[in-house]
Amino acid sequence: MRRVQRNFLVTISCFLTIMLLIILLPNPAEENDWRGHDEDSFTSLRFLSPFLRRRDHQGLSKGNQTTCYRFLRYHPEELLPPADLSARNCKKRMPHALVIGVKKGGTTAMARYLGLHPKVSFSTSIQPGPDITDATMAEWRETFRMTSSMQMSVTGYPGLFNDMQPQLLLMLRNHLPADIKLILMLRDPVQRLVSDFVHTSTIVDRFHGEERKKFEQLEGFKGTLNATVLDELGHVNPFASIVRLGLYAIDLQSLYQQIPEERVLITDGNAFSKDPFPILVKVERFLELPPFFQRFHFKYNKKKHFYCANIESRPDVNCLNSQKGRKHPEIADGLVQKLYDFYRPHNRELRKEFGLNFPWIDL
Numbered sequence: 001m002r003r004v005q006r007n008f009l010v011t012i013s014c015f016l017t018i019m020l021l022i023i024l025l026p027n028p029a030e031e032n033d034w035r036g037h038d039e040d041s042f043t044s045l046r047f048l049s050p051f052l053r054r055r056d057h058q059g060l061s062k063g064n065q066t067t068c069y070r071f072l073r074y075h076p077e078e079l080l081p082p083a084d085l086s087a088r089n090c091k092k093r094m095p096h097a098l099v100i101g102v103k104k105g106g107t108t109a110m111a112r113y114l115g116l117h118p119k120v121s122f123s124t125s126i127q128p129g130p131d132i133t134d135a136t137m138a139e140w141r142e143t144f145r146m147t148s149s150m151q152m153s154v155t156g157y158p159g160l161f162n163d164m165q166p167q168l169l170l171m172l173r174n175h176l177p178a179d180i181k182l183i184l185m186l187r188d189p190v191q192r193l194v195s196d197f198v199h200t201s202t203i204v205d206r207f208h209g210e211e212r213k214k215f216e217q218l219e220g221f222k223g224t225l226n227a228t229v230l231d232e233l234g235h236v237n238p239f240a241s242i243v244r245l246g247l248y249a250i251d252l253q254s255l256y257q258q259i260p261e262e263r264v265l266i267t268d269g270n271a272f273s274k275d276p277f278p279i280l281v282k283v284e285r286f287l288e289l290p291p292f293f294q295r296f297h298f299k300y301n302k303k304k305h306f307y308c309a310n311i312e313s314r315p316d317v318n319c320l321n322s323q324k325g326r327k328h329p330e331i332a333d334g335l336v337q338k339l340y341d342f343y344r345p346h347n348r349e350l351r352k353e354f355g356l357n358f359p360w361i362d363l
């Protein structure tokens, strides 16, 4: 009889402890700013996710009180009335994190999905520069969306890692918060290159005559993939800009001369396109945001062959538009092999010099 009583008491106290934890656990959506939380308590309690998930649904509507917008299905976001904006201290704020590329690395998907976090205000801002001054930076900030005092302002531009690294370095030195963090998505450079080529081919068709010639010259576009990436001897041309953008180790080396490694998160764009959830969790931790993303927030779409967002409080975001995830053309095996042979030693530098170990490094 005593044993039964003792078991009963143990069960009851376990139940009460769990309930207490759920009640006392700070709700990610209710913090005062994106950093005001004990991250480890969340991380170690992820096993409570079925309970948190329920809280998350309720919390999310509260969490939306952190934003400056109203979100409706099939509509662009709507700015809240002025009284709400001033209550939430909404303004255009300089970013505390930047997604810097690479071009075609999956930056748009990262921007759209990371921007679903209630404590993130992701601006798809206009590209800054080429001159980086107080005035151009102020203009740049004007292109941002509103960010409340409880949110982290995040923006980025896919070319910042390569084409615009000089501008990025100036921005880091003189204009951005000292604790700024960078997110870099690296994708298999051969896939990146093909994606870039497909993208440029679709844009080229919008131009005619002289305009088209100018654009082709600017992009180094020569009609076919062969002509664009190979030199007269049939070797991969490292000076073709579309090829050069995939030499990640070179750009990473110069980036790390300006910013400590611990302030840069490098993620695998290939892995992200297959499943964004685990990488978003890493990004959340890196940015010291309260955990928000859950597995059920992303559903695989058989038609798109990508995961699309599925978050009740953000009916405005689902799949990316048809300009992302385009079908790649068939490429002769010989050319594919040449490209992999060309990139392999450069990829291996990523492992040797920076300890990165993505599955595509040795392809």
Ligand SMILES: Nc1ncnc2c1ncn2[C@@H]1O[C@H](COP(=O)(O)OS(=O)(=O)O)[C@@H](OP(=O)(O)O)[C@H]1O
Residues within 6 Å of the ligand: 102, 103, 104, 105, 106, 107, 108, 109, 158, 194, 195, 196, 198, 199, 272, 273, 274, 306, 307, 308, 319, 320, 323, 324, 325, 326, 327
């Ligand atoms: N969820 C989801 N939906 C659609 N597409 C996705 C997604 N996640 C990653 N991707 C990959 O993103 C690639 C485009 O990269 P970017 O957005 O960086 O391109 S850009 O530089 O901003 O033009 C795009 O490249 P392509 O497939 O060549 O179009 C996709 O492979």
